[in-house]
Amino acid sequence: MANVKNIEINKYTYNLPENYIAFQPLTNRDKSKLLISDNGKISEDIFANVYKYIPENSLTVFNDTRVVPARLIFFKDTGARIEIFCLKPVENATDMKVALSKHGKAQWECMVGNAKKWKEGELTLSVPNDEITLKAKLIEKKGDIKKIEFSWQPAKLTFVEILEVAGKTPLPPYITREAYSSDKNNYQTIYAKNNGSVAAPTAGLHFTSEVINSFKPKNIETTKLTLHVGAGTFKPVSEKTIGKHNMHAENIVVPHKAILKLKNYADNNIVSVGTTAMRTLETIYWWGVKLINGYMPEKSFFELSQWFPYDFKGKTPSFSESLDAILNFIKKNNLSNIKGKTELIIVPGYKFKTTNILITNFHQPKSTLLLLIAAFAGDEWEKVYEYALNNKFRFLSYGDSCIFTRKTK
Numbered sequence: 001m002a003n004v005k006n007i008e009i010n011k012y013t014y015n016l017p018e019n020y021i022a023f024q025p026l027t028n029r030d031k032s033k034l035l036i037s038d039n040g041k042i043s044e045d046i047f048a049n050v051y052k053y054i055p056e057n058s059l060t061v062f063n064d065t066r067v068v069p070a071r072l073i074f075f076k077d078t079g080a081r082i083e084i085f086c087l088k089p090v091e092n093a094t095d096m097k098v099a100l101s102k103h104g105k106a107q108w109e110c111m112v113g114n115a116k117k118w119k120e121g122e123l124t125l126s127v128p129n130d131e132i133t134l135k136a137k138l139i140e141k142k143g144d145i146k147k148i149e150f151s152w153q154p155a156k157l158t159f160v161e162i163l164e165v166a167g168k169t170p171l172p173p174y175i176t177r178e179a180y181s182s183d184k185n186n187y188q189t190i191y192a193k194n195n196g197s198v199a200a201p202t203a204g205l206h207f208t209s210e211v212i213n214s215f216k217p218k219n220i221e222t223t224k225l226t227l228h229v230g231a232g233t234f235k236p237v238s239e240k241t242i243g244k245h246n247m248h249a250e251n252i253v254v255p256h257k258a259i260l261k262l263k264n265y266a267d268n269n270i271v272s273v274g275t276t277a278m279r280t281l282e283t284i285y286w287w288g289v290k291l292i293n294g295y296m297p298e299k300s301f302f303e304l305s306q307w308f309p310y311d312f313k314g315k316t317p318s319f320s321e322s323l324d325a326i327l328n329f330i331k332k333n334n335l336s337n338i339k340g341k342t343e344l345i346i347v348p349g350y351k352f353k354t355t356n357i358l359i360t361n362f363h364q365p366k367s368t369l370l371l372l373i374a375a376f377a378g379d380e381w382e383k384v385y386e387y388a389l390n391n392k393f394r395f396l397s398y399g400d401s402c403i404f405t406r407k408t409k
Contacts (some may be wrong), residue, residue, distance in 0.1 A: 004310055004349045005243025012374055014367040014385050020399035023175055025186045031207045032392050035402035039088065040380045042387050047206040050359065051214040053403050058357075059265035060215065061258075063201040063277045064224040067194035068100065068160060069167030069184065074123040074136060083113035084122060084136060085170065086163070087198065087231055087233025090147060093303055093338065094370050096228050096251060097198035100163075104155030108150045111231070121277030132157070145344050160195050166371045172218070172234055172397050174364070179283040194253065196228035200399045203360045220271075223261040225343075226253040227280045238364050247345040247368065248308040252280050255337045256330050257260055259284075259323060262354075266320035270355040275363075282355040283307075283342040288322025289314075300333055309350065319353050346372040358404045362388055377404050 024033055030048040038053070045052070070086040072248045085399035090107040095185065099106070102234065112118065123136040140147040152162050169183040189204035212222065231246025238247050262270070262284070272278040286309055287302045293314055317325075326338060343367060358376055362385065363369035374381045384402060391401040 001070060004347055005241065005307075007347055007349075007371075008240060009237045009240045009242055009245075009366050009371075010240070012370050016365055016395060020393075020395045021174055022152055022394040022396060022400075023177060024123070025205070025398040028208075028355075029206050030207050030211050033400040035384060035388055035393060035405065036403060036405075037380060037384050038375065038405045039407055040383070043375065044386060044391065048208075048211060048214075050206075050211060050403060051218060053221055053405065054218065054271055054357065055269045056218045057222070058218075058220045058269035058271055059261060060222045060271040060273060061262075061281060061355075062189070062191055062204055062207075062224045062273050063220060063227050063280065064189070064191050064193045065197040065226050065228050067169065067188055067197045067200050067278075068195050070165050070198045071168040071171045071354060072125060072136070072163075072166060073168065074125050074135070076123065077119065078294045079295060080117040080133070081114060082118045084148060085111040085198070085231065087111060087145070091345050093252065093337045094341070097194065100160035100195050101158045103158060105149065106159045107149045107152045109145050111144060112148075115146070116323070117299060125166055127166050131397070132162065132165055134162055134166050140158050148265055171229075174396060175344075175398070191224065193224070193226075194226045194231055196226070196251070198231050199229040199233050200397065201227070201229060201274045201276040203277075203401060206401050207236065207273075210350045221261065221265075223258045225255070225258050225277065225280050226301045227251070227274055228240045233369070234364075235368075236364075237371075242345070242347055242371065245368070247344070249341045249343045250276075250279075251339070251341050252283060252302075252347070253290075253337055253339050254280070254284060259338070260329065261324055262322065265328065266318070266323060269357060271357040271359065275358075275369050278355070278372065278376075279342060279346065280345050282343050282346065282352065283340075284326065284338075285319055285322045285353040286312075286344070287338070287340065288325040290319060291325040292317060292322070297340065300335060300339070303340060304340070304344050306340045306343040306345050309344070315361070316351075316353070322353075342343065343409045346375050348375045350375045352376065356406050360402060360404070361401055362393065362399055363395065364396065375406075377406065
């Protein structure tokens with residue numbers, strides 16, 4: 001554990017020229033380049049052919065969270081532009097669906113751009129064509145985070161309905177252009193369903209219905225779970241060692257039927273679409289381990305702290321045994337899903353329990369996402385990224401993709 005915490009973040013970086021960052025998506029999602037890393041052997045293709053690199057009779061796991069237009073632009077009477085980025089609700093923080101369904105008034109923790117120009121008073125944003133008025137009132141300051149009370153008319157509309165009309169797509173900070181109306185569709189997976197993310201699970205942006213249909217001849221099944229991606233996913237690791245980095249918490253919802261499918265494939269090939277799905281799968285495993293060891297989640301809301309897997313001293317069951325514990329919990333409590341939050345950080349030295357196949361994009365230098373890739377692929381990650389740079393792959397959220405397959409240990 002101590003060795004893991006002493007990992008130096010400077011060892012997990014690379015030079016990323018700005019012209020390699022994709023500021024626009026491709027017109028056809030599935031025509032993005034696909035890098036294949038099969039136990040260290042590197043080749044390339046296009047994403048439309050990803051089915052070729054997934055074994056027959058596999059289960060592919062998607063994160064079906066939906067990005068909400070969480071950026072709100074207000075203007076003071078002086079003309080000063082104030083940007084409010086909604087991060088998470090103050091009330092019903094454990095249930096994003098309920099929080100986004102509030103009528104008339106809601107309090108959220110937010111980041112505020114140009115905050116020095118807004119120290120008091122109420123801001124108003126009007127959408128004339130839709131006859132909507134949204135007001136923002138500063139309630140409390142906690143460092144960079146502000147608690148803001150929103151109120152709106154017509155009050156019969158839910159907060160998510162207000163955001164859909166008044167908000168802008170929360171593009172990542174490295175995409176420095178203004179959001180276009182087309183981003184509301186482009187920065188969203190085709191299977192997005194559950195509102196709650198402020199960043200897209202970007203590995204899924206390459207999928208089209210044609211790609212998913214291409215799985216059928218190989219009997220590749222699919223299932224969906226939800227991890228609501230927070231702004232913390234873009235938080236750089238500013239510390240010298242990873243042990244001093246505080247991982248952000250993100251909410252998870254996993255349907256009972258998804259647990260049943262995972263159980264059916266626990267001893268076969270499970271494919272994780274993205275790092276968010278991977279963190280969810282590994283979190284599910286550790287929730288099961290905690291149940292086996294006597295853990296009782298309060299109000300059936302599970303938690304997993306950042307370093308729990310590294311500190312755990314007990315016997316580690318199989319993924320199948322862990323899922324059995326979760327299925328027993330679901331049956332005993334008559335649940336349709338399991339919910340909770342995870343702070344899990346996956347760094348080199350982590351022992352994966354759920355899958356040996358990962359579809360993902362290319363991630364920022366010195367990021368927790370790159371550390372997860374290094375944990376999964378080992379030292380091969382450097383060769384993969386060098387190949388991608390030398391062969392003009394497009395990087396980050398709107399960029400190209402890769403599929404890692406590694407030997408089962």
